[in-house]
Amino acid sequence: MEHQGAASSKSGENVLSSIALNDNKAGMEGLDRDKINKIILEASKGSRFYENELKKDRQVNQRIEKMMEQKAKITKEQMKQAQVEVDKLTSELERRRELGRVIVHVDMDAFYAAVEMMDCPELKDKPMAVGSMSMLSTSNYHARRFGVRAAMPGFIAKKLCPNLVIVPTNFDKYKAVSAQVREIFSDYDPHFMPASLDEAYLDMTEHLEQRKHWSESLRTHYMCDAKKESHPDVPAVQSERDGLSPLLFEDSPSSSPSLSGADGKAVVFGTSAEEAVREMRFRIEQKTSLTASAGIAPNMMLAKVCSDKKKPNGQYRIPSKRKVVIDFIKDLPVRKVSGVGKVTEKMLTALGIVSCSQLGQEMALLSLLFSETSWHHFLHISLGLGSTYIERDSERKSMSTERTFAEMSDAEEQYSLCRELCRDLAQDLQKEGLKGKTVTLKLKNVQFEVKTRASTLQYTVCTEDEIFVAAKDLLKVEIDSVSPQPLRLRLMGVRVSSFLNAEEKKPLQRSIMGFLQKGGPDPSSSVQCPGSALKAEASSDAISSESHLKTTSVPEQTLKSRGHQQQSFFQKAQSKRIQQQAQTCVNEFMSGSATTNKTAETADATKTDLAITDTQSNSTSAALSNIQTSLENTSTQCFTCPVCNREIKAANLVAFNQHIDECLEGSAIKDNKVPNMDAYPDECSQEKRKEIPLSSSESRILSSKEPFSNVEKPSISISVPAVDDDESCNFSTSFFSRRTSLSKQPFFSHKETRSCESSSEASHVTRIPEAFTVLSGDTKGPSLTCPVCSQLQSTDDLTLFNRHVDMCLNQEVLLEFRGSHSHLDHSDAPAHKSKNCF
DNA sequence: TGAAAAATCAAGT
DNA sequence: CAAATACTTGATTTTTCA
The missing domain is CATH 3.30.1490.100 (DNA polymerase, Y-family, little finger domain)
Structure with missing residues (x-):
């Protein structure tokens, strides 16, 4: 009732607040707002966009209504309590108020537009904007007079200003100019924080301290010149003529009296904060012929508000005195503060709060209606507090x-x-x-x-x-x-x-076994070529120090902490191949079947949660049998033993695996690296899987709750319903892990594991395999054996060695696809990059 | 009850 | 000739699910 509907029905302006012109920005004074809003509304009305805006608006109104209901329920007692808490925190914050820093926020004026105008002087007299017909990034001040502004769609801007010139964005250009500006910033604060291409926060405290003792010559700068250096290809516009901001305003306010000099003239700046900032802005203009505005204040929040105050091409300072800060804050609309947006503004307005002082007065109420983080934020604002420490480059999230x-x-x-x-x-x-x-x-x-x-x-x-x-x-x-x-x-x-x-x-100095086992790439060094997941794995860990080569196990703690996320190098390689294989199968199935539902995911290796059980629908069984068939087609021929590297003809996988086992037993035992295998239960006998977890649950390498299941099978399991215990033995995708738990188990099945085992739920505990090692014999001298081709390598350089293993693995992938899957009509391209998956 | 997912808010262009 | 409202990131809040 008392809350305005989507559109307020007052005097002519029934425009959604979200659509209506925001004229509180620089360059927007004295516009015919009603007229502009009318045009905007005309252009928007009835569109799907507009309908959605209405819907969002209703949602906000509902939130407000809820809030008001809550407010109505608040008792006097609660308020009193709240007030006590607010007061407590207030005095605490007041006690810690820090006024000692000089924080500066610098903001380039209409940056993108200014750069474009510099590059194309014909534009400077015209209303122009940067962006597209569907969205504008920014506009020049000429265009702002028409109500054309950032975040407005171009086609609406055109209605407001038919002569508007829209220039497409050219980020490389802006970045280049931005880099020049940043060079200057770093002279005043080497640790400045860029907020965007055209904005930055600086802590000038140290600079000002030193500046006090600077001789005049250090504070002397010259007109022009630099501009030509920095923009050799750009005619130096006419800044020489006017002195300041010729691009934006003919009547540009000359913020510094000392700036009105002739070409080449020296300009001396003082030692105060204002002078330093003026100097900085002067240098920016000389270098780029673009102007900037700045705010100087004791903290970031205030500095940001200040930089807006004298825009364009001006600066404003709040001295470091509590009283001045409080006075400044008093009538400041909360909306001006960074972090208070449309929705928050609307909610606060509903509570009768517009200015920051009102915000302060209602803190007790706000503490009861908003979350802790929210009202703490509000309290900071109302006290004129903000961060005084400028965070250095925080990590990308x-x-x-x-x-x-x-x-x-x-x-x-x-x-x-x-x-x-x-x-x-x-x-x-x-x-x-x-x-x-x-x-x-x-x-x-x-x-x-x-x-x-x-x-x-x-x-x-x-x-x-x-x-x-x-x-x-x-x-x-x-x-x-x-x-x-x-x-x-x-x-x-x-x-x-x-x-x-x-x-x-x-990087966690990892042992070679750790590398083989867990194989997690070290992201810091994982700059890899696109599409080659395998590659970086090798290179990233290649650095493992040689002294660790003998280490046969990784401390449990380490494993736990580094997480479950990592597959071993080989696990990954294998799972990738399997994945592709499965995908191909499924694709085949999909393309030949009308049922496109549900089945595809079953074959997918990395989905995390789905598990297909044998109670699944017909289409699922169809898919499975299809996959099975297509696997069988490729499964019965010739195998290459990864240990002896010989071609082995085997009737089935069991036979082949037996061969491998024998091979392995021979070499591993000889190397004396085999732990007591009897310590680990034979997985095969325990595991008679009656279901086919083709699904993603298979891809769970490790569940976080199973800290030690680190050697769990990765990736896909295309297993077949258990028919015969022996036959259904799982052929693990995981190269090493299976050695550990299954001495009798196959080790590396030729066509990559068409069946596999144990989903992540498997209860058994697999140990770090010490059985398999790439080390043969001594640690001295070239003694690395490739686990894929099984050949002794003539190098002991791990990087080289890994490269070799890579090659081996990749080769296999390629061969596989060239060979076994040529019969598939819809097969994915070998390594990667098939455009259509379905 | 706590983590992950989903939605929302906000900020810059 | 008419139609047409972006992209990127971070933070916070709310919902969901085990």
Whole structure:
């Protein structure tokens, strides 16, 4: 009732607040706001976008209503209590108030637009904006007079200002200019914090301390020149003529009297904070011919507000005195403070709070209505407090990419786009050498409703294929959930997060066994070529010091702490191959079947949670038998023993595995590296799996609750229902792990484990295998044996050795696909990169 | 009850 | 010729699920 509906019905302006013009920004004074809002509304009304905005607005109103109900229930007693707590915290904060630092926030004026105008002087007299017809990033001050501003779609801007020139964004250009500006920043604070390309926080305290003793010459700067150096290809516009900010305003306020000099003239700056900042801005302008605004204050929050105060091309300072700060805060609208957005503003307004002093007065109430973090934030604001310590480069937490497009309803197309996004993202990730465990898919349908779906894997990913495997599953679930209707999308995005933190990134001098066993890539060195998950694994760990070669086990603690996420190098390699194989099978099935539901996921190696049981639907069994058949087709011929490297003709895998076992027994025992195998129960006899966990649960390398199941089987399990105990023995995908628990078990099945065993739930405990070692004999001299081709390598350089193993493994992958799967009509390309998965 | 997922808010362009 | 509202990141809050 008292809460305004989506649109307030007062005097002519019934425009959604979210759509309406925000004219509190610089360059927007004295506009005909009503007229502008009317045009915006006309252009928006009835659109799906607008409808969604209405919907969101209603949601906010509901929240407000809830809040008001809560407020009504608050008792006097509660308020009193709350007030006590607020007062307590207030005096605590007051006691700790820090006024000793000089924090500066610098913000370039209409940055992108200014750069574009510099590059193309014809633009400088015209209203222009940077962006596209669908969205503007920023506009010049000319255009702002028409109400054209950042975050406004271009086609609406055109209605406001038909002559508007829209220039596409050119980030490389902005970055280059930004770099020049940052050079100057670092003269005043080497640890400055960039907030974006055109914004930064500086702590000038130290600089000012030193500056006091600087001679005049150190504070003298000259007009021009630098500009030409920095922009050799750009005509130096006409800044020489006007002195200041010719690009933005003819009537540019000359903020520093000392600046009105002629070309080449020396300008001397004083030692105060204001003078230093003025100097900095002067240098920025001389160097780039662009202007900046700045705020000087005792903390970041205030500095940020200040930099907006005298925009453009001005600066404002709040002296470091408590009283001045309080006065400044008094009438400041809360919305001006960074961190208070549209929604918070609206909620506060509903409580009658607009200014910061009102905020302070209502703190007791707010502490009862908002979360602790929220009201603490509010309290800081109301006291004029903010951070006085500028954080250095904090670690990135996520990376994503998303795209908007014309309606897309075709699933095939959607998968293909999804892959494309994964590819782009993988590229970016690899540029920074990052790998993350969580993959998030973002979808926006044509009604503008946004959905995100995430899945956290047991290991880190960074390649196109790895990300896609997870992303496509998430997508599939969504497609299935509305089928047979199509998903009608207008945006799709993929994000990777949960990067390993610095701790986990520590290379942790690992033993060669650790490397083989757990094989986790060291993300800090995992700059790998796209699509080659295998590669980096080897290189990253190649550094393991030789002195560790003899180590035969990794301390339990270490294993626990480093987590379950890691597969061994070989496990990964194998699981990858298996994955591809499975995928191919499934693809085949899918392409030949009308039932596209549910089955694909069963074959997927990395999905985390699904488990298919034998109670599944017909289509599932169909898929399985199909997979089985196609596997059988390729399973009965010739095998290469990875130990003796000979071609072995075997009737079945059991026979072949027996051969390998014999081979191994021979060499391992000889090397005296075999632990007492009897200590470990024979897994085969325990495990008679009656189900086929083709699913993702198989891919759980380790569950966090099973700290020691580190050698659990990775990746996919395409196992076959237990028929005959012996025959159904599981052929582990995990190379080493199986040695440990199954001396009788096959060790490496030719066509990669068409069946496998033990899902992560397996109760047995597998030990770190000391059995298998790449060391043969002494640790002196070249003595490394490749576990794939089984040949003694003539090097003891681990890097070289690993490279060799890599080659071996990759070769196999290629061979496999060339050979065994040529009969598949729909097979994926060998290593990676098949555009369509379904 | 706690972690993961999902949604929401906010900030910059 | 008409239609047409972005992208990236971090933080916080809410929901869900075991």
